[in-house]
Every structure is written in C-alpha cells, then in structure tokens.
Amino acid sequence: MAKTVQEITDRCQVLFDDIDFTESRKWKEAEPGRKVIGYMPVYVPREIIHAAGMLPLGILGGGADMEVIHGDAYYQSYICRIPRSTIELAVTKRLDFVDGMLFPSICDVIRNLSGIWQMMFKDKYVRYFDVPQNFKDGIGGTFYANEMREFREGLERLSGRKITDEAINNSIAVFNENRRMVNEVYDFRSETPWKAPSWEVYLLMRAGMVLPVEEHTQMMQDYLDAAKAEDRPLRDNCRIVLNGSFCEQPPLNMVKSIEMAGCYVVDDDFMLVNRWLLEDVPTSGDPIANLATAFIHHSEDTAAKYEPDGEKKGRWLVQKVKDRRAEGVIFAAPSFCDPALLDRPMLAGRLKEAGVPYISFKYAENSGQMQPIREQAGTFADSIKLWSEAS
Amino acid sequence: MSAEAKSEVIKEPSMLKQKEMIANNYDKLTSAHELGIKTASTFVPGNLNELIMCFDMANNLPEINAIQNGMRKKSGGMIMDAERSGHSEDVCTYVKADIGMMSKGNIAPNGKPMPAPDVLLLSYTGCFTFMKWFELLREEYKCPTTMLHVPYEADGKITPNMRDYVVKQLKEEVIPTLEQASGVKFDIDRLREYLRNSAKAEDDLVWVLESAKNKPSPVDCYFGGVYYIGPIFTAFRGTEDAIEYYQLLRKEVEERIAAGKGPITPEGEMKEEKYRLVVEGPPNWTSFRDFWKMFYDEGAVVVSSSYTKVGGVYDYDGFRHDPDNPLESLADYCLGCYTNRNLPTRVDMLARYIEEYEADGLLINSIKSCNSFSAGQLMMMREVEERTGKPAAFIETDLVDPRYFSAANVKNRLESYFQMVDQKRKGGGSAAAA
Numbered sequence: 118m119a120k121t122v123q124e125i126t127d128r129c130q131v132l133f134d135d136i137d138f139t140e141s142r143k144w145k146e147a148e149p150g151r152k153v154i155g156y157m158p159v160y161v162p163r164e165i166i167h168a169a170g171m172l173p174l175g176i177l178g179g180g181a182d183m184e185v186i187h188g189d190a191y192y193q194s195y196i197c198r199i200p201r202s203t204i205e206l207a208v209t210k211r212l213d214f215v216d217g218m219l220f221p222s223i224c225d226v227i228r229n230l231s232g233i234w235q236m237m238f239k240d241k242y243v244r245y246f247d248v249p250q251n252f253k254d255g256i257g258g259t260f261y262a263n264e265m266r267e268f269r270e271g272l273e274r275l276s277g278r279k280i281t282d283e284a285i286n287n288s289i290a291v292f293n294e295n296r297r298m299v300n301e302v303y304d305f306r307s308e309t310p311w312k313a314p315s316w317e318v319y320l321l322m323r324a325g326m327v328l329p330v331e332e333h334t335q336m337m338q339d340y341l342d343a344a345k346a347e348d349r350p351l352r353d354n355c356r357i358v359l360n361g362s363f364c365e366q367p368p369l370n371m372v373k374s375i376e377m378a379g380c381y382v383v384d385d386d387f388m389l390v391n392r393w394l395l396e397d398v399p400t401s402g403d404p405i406a407n408l409a410t411a412f413i414h415h416s417e418d419t420a421a422k423y424e425p426d427g428e429k430k431g432r433w434l435v436q437k438v439k440d441r442r443a444e445g446v447i448f449a450a451p452s453f454c455d456p457a458l459l460d461r462p463m464l465a466g467r468l469k470e471a472g473v474p475y476i477s478f479k480y481a482e483n484s485g486q487m488q489p490i491r492e493q494a495g496t497f498a499d500s501i502k503l504w505s506e507a508s
Numbered sequence: 509m510s511a512e513a514k515s516e517v518i519k520e521p522s523m524l525k526q527k528e529m530i531a532n533n534y535d536k537l538t539s540a541h542e543l544g545i546k547t548a549s550t551f552v553p554g555n556l557n558e559l560i561m562c563f564d565m566a567n568n569l570p571e572i573n574a575i576q577n578g579m580r581k582k583s584g585g586m587i588m589d590a591e592r593s594g595h596s597e598d599v600c601t602y603v604k605a606d607i608g609m610m611s612k613g614n615i616a617p618n619g620k621p622m623p624a625p626d627v628l629l630l631s632y633t634g635c636f637t638f639m640k641w642f643e644l645l646r647e648e649y650k651c652p653t654t655m656l657h658v659p660y661e662a663d664g665k666i667t668p669n670m671r672d673y674v675v676k677q678l679k680e681e682v683i684p685t686l687e688q689a690s691g692v693k694f695d696i697d698r699l700r701e702y703l704r705n706s707a708k709a710e711d712d713l714v715w716v717l718e719s720a721k722n723k724p725s726p727v728d729c730y731f732g733g734v735y736y737i738g739p740i741f742t743a744f745r746g747t748e749d750a751i752e753y754y755q756l757l758r759k760e761v762e763e764r765i766a767a768g769k770g771p772i773t774p775e776g777e778m779k780e781e782k783y784r785l786v787v788e789g790p791p792n793w794t795s796f797r798d799f800w801k802m803f804y805d806e807g808a809v810v811v812s813s814s815y816t817k818v819g820g821v822y823d824y825d826g827f828r829h830d831p832d833n834p835l836e837s838l839a840d841y842c843l844g845c846y847t848n849r850n851l852p853t854r855v856d857m858l859a860r861y862i863e864e865y866e867a868d869g870l871l872i873n874s875i876k877s878c879n880s881f882s883a884g885q886l887m888m889m890r891e892v893e894e895r896t897g898k899p900a901a902f903i904e905t906d907l908v909d910p911r912y913f914s915a916a917n918v919k920n921r922l923e924s925y926f927q928m929v930d931q932k933r934k935g936g937g938s939a940a941a942a
C-alpha cells in the first residue's frame with residue numbers, strides 16, 4: 118500500500134531524533150563483518166564506501182536536544198558547536214559501532230577534529246579526506262584520484278576484501294539514481310513549495326545520512342508520489358534561497374520558523390553531499406578517474422571551495438536565484454563558521470549587483486530562541502512582497 | 509618584526525641590522541611603482557620568498573602588516589571598520605585588520621601608501637582563512653591571483669602524492685603566473701642560489717633557537733623569538749642580508765652564553781631565570797609589551813614555542829631548503845609548516861620541546877579568532893600534560909583585536925600557573941590550570 122506523507126515524515130522524524138543511530142546499528146548487526154564509515158560535511162565519495170559493502174553514515178553533530186557535557190572540555194566558547202557535539206556523541210559511546218571516520222577538508226575545525234579523533238580513538242580508521250582546490254585534470258584531478266585510491270586501499274585493509282572497479286561502477290549507478298531522486302525532490306519543492314514544506318524535505322534528506330542509499334532512494338520516490346497526490350493550501354509566501362548551512366545544521370525549528378514567517382525555501386545547502394555532483398557519473402571505465410572528473414568539473418559551489426576565476430566568484434548563487442525564480446536570499450550560518458562567514462561578504466556583493474535582496478543571521482545547532490529569526494524572516498518576506506507589488 | 513617594540517631595547521648589532529632591513533623593504537614596497545618593481549602579496553606560512561625573488565618582485569605580507577598595525581595600536585579601528593562594512597565579528601582579525609587598513613589608504617609603517625599588489629600568491633598552507641582572505645582581496649585589487657594548494661599532513665607525513673601535487677602547481681600555475689606578472693623568465697639556477705642562502709640562515713636560526721637549552725637561556729623564544737624569526741619568515745629568506753643577520757645574532761648569543769647571561773627584554777637584561785616555559789599559539793600583538801612584561805617580571809623565559817615554527821619548521825625534523833631539489837624542497841617546506849601538521853605531531857613537538865629544553869610546563873595562548881591554531885588546543889594540552897607530567901595552563905586572547913586582551917585575567921592566570929609550577933617542583937600539586 119502506498120505510504121502517506123505523514124507516514125514517511127514520521128519515519129524520517131524518528132531517524133532524525135535518534136542520536137543512538139539505532140537503524141544504522143541494526144544494519145550492521147544484520148550480517149557479521151559489516152562495517153560502518155562515518156563522514157562529516159561537506160562531501161565524500163560515498164560510492165567507494167558502498168562498493169566496499171559498508172554503510173556510509175553522515176554525522177552532522179548532536180542536534181538541538183543533545184546535552185553537551187564532555188564536549189565543552191574540548192572546545193573553547195569561540196568555536197562552532199558541531200565539533201563539540203560530535204565529540205559528545207563519541208564520548209558517550211553513541212558512535213562505538215562506527216568503524217571509521219572521514220573528516221573532509223572543509224575548514225580547520227573539522228581538520229583538527231581529525232587529529233583529535235586520531236588521538237582519542239586509536240583503534241579506529243580515521244582519514245582526513247583532502248580534496249583539491251586546483252581544478253585542472255592533470256593537477257587537482259590527479260591528486261584527488263590518488264587520494265581516493267589511498268582511501269580505497271584503506272577500506273580494503275579494514276574489510277580484508279578487494280574493492281573491484283566493477284563494484285564501484287555499480288555503486289556509482291546506485292548513487293546516480295539517488296541523486297536524480299534528490300534533485301527531483303528539490304525541483305518538485307521549487308515548483309510547488311506548498312506541497313513540499315522545507316522541514317519535510319529537510320527530514321527526507323537527513324534520512325539519507327543514516328539509511329542505506331537504496332532505501333533512501335525508494336523513500337524519496339514514495340514521498341514524491343504521496344506529496345504530489347496530496348492537496349495542500351498555497352500560501353502567500355515569498356521564495357528564498359537559503360545559504361550557509363552546509364555544515365553545522367540549524368535546529369529543525371529554524372527551518373520551520375523561516376517558512377512560517379512567510380518564506381518558501383526553494384533551494385538550500387543543507388547536506389550538500391546528497392547533491393554534490395551535478396551530473397551523472399559514468400558507470401563504466403575507471404571509476405576513480407570518473408569520480409575525480411565529476412568532482413573537478415561538475416560539483417556544487419560552496420564556501421569551502423576556491424573559485425579560481427575572480428569574475429565568476431559567487432555568480433552561481435545569483436544563477437541559483439534565477440533558476441529557482443527566488444526573490445531573495447537568507448544567509449544563515451553557524452556562529453564562528455569561517456567558511457560561511459568569510460564567504461558571505463563576497464556572495465552578498467554579487468547579490469547586491471544583481472539587485473537580489475538578502476538578510477543574514479547566525480545560529481547554533483542548539484539555538485532555542487526562534488522569535489528573532491521569525492521576526493527577521495517575516496519582515497524580509499513582507500518587504501519582498503511590498504517591493505514586488507510596487508515594481 | 510616591529511621597529512617600535514624595540515625602541516627601548518638595548519640595541520645590539522643584529523637588532524639594528526633587522527631594523528634597517530625592514531625599513532628598506534617598506535621603502536622598496538612603497539616606492540615600487542616609481543622604481544618599476546612589481547609586488548606580490550603572500551602569506552607567512554608557505555611563504556615562497558626565494559621564488560618571488562627569482563622574478564625581481566617585492567614581497568608584501570599582509571599578516572605582517574596586521575601585526576605592525578596591532579603593535580602600533582591601530583588595528584582596533586581597522587577591525588571595526590571592516591565589521592561595519594559587513595565582515596563578521598567571528599572571523600580572523602588579521603583579515604579584518606587588513607581590509608580595514610585598505611579602507612584607510614593602506615599606509616605602511618613608513619607613512620607612505622602601499623602599492624596595490626601586481627599578483628596575489630595565495631599559498632594555501634595550514635589555514636583555511638587564507639583562501640577566503642585572498643578571494644576577498646582579489647575582489648578589491650582585481651589582479652592576477654595564483655593559488656598554491658598545500659595538502660594537510662594529516663597522517664604526520666608527506667606522501668609522494670602531496671609533494672607531486674604541490675610541485676605540479678608550482679610548475680604549471682604559480683611560476684607561469686609570476687613570469688607573466690613580472691615579465692621575468694624563471695631561472696631555476698637563480699632559485700638554487702637563493703635556496704642555498706636560505707639553508708645557511710636556517711642553520712643559524714636553529715642554532716639560536718636551540719641555544720635556549722642552556723641554563724639560563726640566553727634567549728626568549730616567544731617574545732624575543734618573534735624578532736628572531738622575522739627575517740626568515742618574511743621578505744628576506746634567501747637573501748645575503750638574512751645570512752648576515754643570523755650570523756650577527758648567533759655571535760651575540762654565543763657571547764651571552766659565555767657570559768652566563770639571560771635574554772634581553774624591553775627593560776634590559778632578564779636577571780634571574782625562575783621558570784622555563786614552552787608556549788603554544790601566536791602572541792597577542794596589541795598588548796605585546798604588557799604581555800611580555802608579565803613573564804619577565806616573574807623571571808619566566810620561554811625556551812621554545814610553536815609560533816616560531818609557523819613560517820617553517822626547521823628544528824623538529826631538520827628540514828632545510830635544498831638547492832639540489834629546488835621545487836620539491838619548496839613543496840616540503842610548505843607542507844611542513846607548523847599549522848599544516850596534524851594534532852598528534854603538534855603534541856609530539858610540544859612534548860619534545862618540554863623534555864629537550866627541560867621546561868617546567870606548557871602554556872597555551874589560545875587565539876579567539878584563529879581556528880587553525882585554536883581548535884583542538886584543549887585536547888593538546890591534556891595530551892602534553894599526560895606525556896610529560898608537567899603542568900599546563902590555558903589563556904585566551906586575540907591577535908590584533910584589543911577588545912579581547914584582558915590584562916587582569918591573563919595576569920591572574922599566569923600567576924596561578926607559576927604557583928602551580930612551584931608546587932609541582934616541591935613535589936605536590938596537580939596539573940590543571942585551565
């Protein structure tokens with residue numbers, strides 16, 4: 118029987134709330150020898166983990182409700198919250214079933230967290246996952262392909278099994294499919310935002326962090342079928358793109374508050390790993406070379422990436438606003454987040470040139486008070502409406 | 509590093525030499541256009557000074573400008589200007605001091621305006637902020653920008669893949685851009701010559717830093733250390749001037765050792781050496797003198813520090829620039845800078861310093877706006893304590909933002925730390941000053 122939106126969303130909510138990762142634990146226990154590899158934002162090639170027969174598990178901190186007791190002993194007050202709540206998850210043994218952790222090269226906090234992990238969990242596989250900031254095939258592409266080969270060998274050592282090219286190619290196909298469905302959900306929301314509230318889409322994408330990819334793809338298909346069939350009232354909201362929330366995640370309440378304040382989120386950068394590669398990756402030939410090419414030539418833009426061409430800097434955001442027919446941008450970044458906050462003035466400059474209105478605020482994953490954000494977003498929505506009526 | 513902070517210090521020949529080198533460099537920079545000299549801006553970690561010299565370019569280091577402005581108490585206003593123009597209060601204050609300096613006309617310490625750079629050499633080594641910093645400057649200067657991405661030494665070693673990647677970027681990106689910007693053809697033999705000079709100066713620098721193993725230590729390797737690293741970390745590595753500076757310095761230190769003297773402070777010679785410390789993290793620049801005084805007034809000398817490794821690590825694993833492998837050696841230099849090392853290596857380095865320099869313990873000066881240094885320091889502190897059995901303390905300040913230097917707090921924390929060291933010496937006390 119077809120699932121309802123409510124049923125799917127309820128399941129996603131359970132997965133989201135469960136900081137013990139019960140579902141992932143069950144997956145691991147279902148067969149002896151199974152392994153789970155955790156990864157942090159913003160991107161890792163999950164295809165290789167999948168091809169190794171392992172479960173990629175997205176770790177995005179402890180969320181709004183987890184009490185951080187030990188984590189504060191590791192981080193000063195002027196460092197964002199995600200590393201301390203991630204440490205908390207580990208110290209409280211919630212990650213004890215995770216066999217390895219990947220720390221992508223997104224900023225110095227995550228980078229240094231990889232060293233903390235090396236010191237604290239000496240028996241685990243730990244890899245700082247470096248990606249190139251040079252986007253030429255023969256330079257950055259070669260470097261990245263070799264990094265992925267090292268990673269592949271690391272997983273082979275962990276499992277004691279070879280990862281064949283064929284297996285990776287098969288996994289690439291599985292993730293291509295998943296990404297297509299992710300993009301369909303995003304397109305659907307942008308077309309009919311009243312039928313796919315942002316908090317639902319958010320939860321649906323979060324489910325992709327903990328579920329096996331095949332299950333996640335099916336879940337999104339079910340959601341689309343159900344959401345399309347459902348009748349929901351269209352509200353007089355403005356359309357905005359949300360930017361800056363690619364690492365530490367805002368509380369779910371913030372996503373809800375923005376929408377309740379009168380803004381339909383028609384694009385965002387939560388969990389970019391789901392949409393990082395912008396085109397299908399070929400499913401034959403050298404899979405590592407193909408993944409490298411995809412990264413170099415067809416990957417998302419975000420603050421953690423260098424833009425070699427000054428002229429192009431930030432244009433992608435203006436383009437996104439156009440493509441999504443958005444009327445404004447909300448910059449929502451975690452407090453103390455270097456990438457997001459250093460990038461913001463440049464992005465804001467591009468928006469200004471293009472006449473796109475924007476507002477900015479900061480949050481922490483456990484921010485409690487939503488009133489100021491609601492007010493700010495509400496005023497923003499009103500001003501956009503006034504402006505569009507006047508013009 | 510700062511001409512001003514030395515004004516009351518007894519002038520030794522090396523100090524005069526450095527002062528003259530700095531003044532000449534600022535004059536060269538500020539009259540670059542008249543002299544037809546091209547300028548490159550770049551960073552202290554991963555500073556490719558020898559390469560820049562191969563193109564007859566002058567080297568301008570925005571971090572050093574921020575430090576200069578910090579010591580001259582000008583950075584506070586600059587930071588606020590940058591914040592008013594939309595830069596977050598949460599990000600690195602060097603960046604904001606630099607951007608604020610630009611809006612105030614980019615005036616160099618000699619009172620003349622700095623020229624706009626002809627090229628931004630974005631050596632992305634050991635700190636994420638660098639990447640955004642030069643993207644921000646590029647918006648302003650609209651000049652050619654070349655990026656050298658230096659991978660992180662995440663497993664405590666340089667892999668062939670990392671080295672090849674850096675060398676390839678040097679060959680195919682950095683060198684062609686510098687050739688184009690300067691109109692000078694690259695000559696690898698010229699580079700070899702400069703690297704040979706570098707290695708000579710590096711030998712003497714290491715000798716000076718290691719002289720702190722003497723008791724009393726003839727040098728302070730944090731407050732004094734920032735002067736000693738000045739030439740090698742900035743626009744002089746690879747020059748004859750740097751060789752001469754380090755020879756002079758070494759000679760002076762030899763004399764101090766022979767005479768059993770302690771380090772020179774802004775108020776003259778430090779008399780009794782009571783505490784020997786290892787310090788992790790950059791100093792605060794806006795209250796540099798007051799900060800230093802809190803140490804020498806108590807008879808505390810810093811025998812080794814990680815900050816003096818930020819523009820290159822020459823002691824820990826013996827790296828020297830190598831004229832026989834010029835580009836590979838530049839790659840290894842960048843890869844090995846302190847903040848490009850993983851945390852276990854940083855811990856090992858600090859613990860070894862404590863042991864080898866027979867220090868009483870570790871002091872961490874945690875910088876509010878510097879994630880590269882600061883994220884993970886509390887864990888590092890505990891690890892070093894555990895390994896060495898020596899007490900550690902943790903203080904929090906900022907680089908160039910005067911709002912985040914609380915003299916009373918820092919002084920209190922230091923005093924209780926010194927008491928703890930005393931207790932520890934007497935055989936009691938625990939190690940928990942944080």
Ligand code: SF4
Nearest residue numbers: 197224364365454455
């Ligand atoms: S929130 Fe920002 S600063 Fe913090 S770990 Fe993530 S990217 Fe880094």
Ligand code: SF4
Nearest residue numbers: 600635637878879880
């Ligand atoms: S290392 Fe620290 S102080 Fe230096 S630029 Fe980076 S963040 Fe700023």
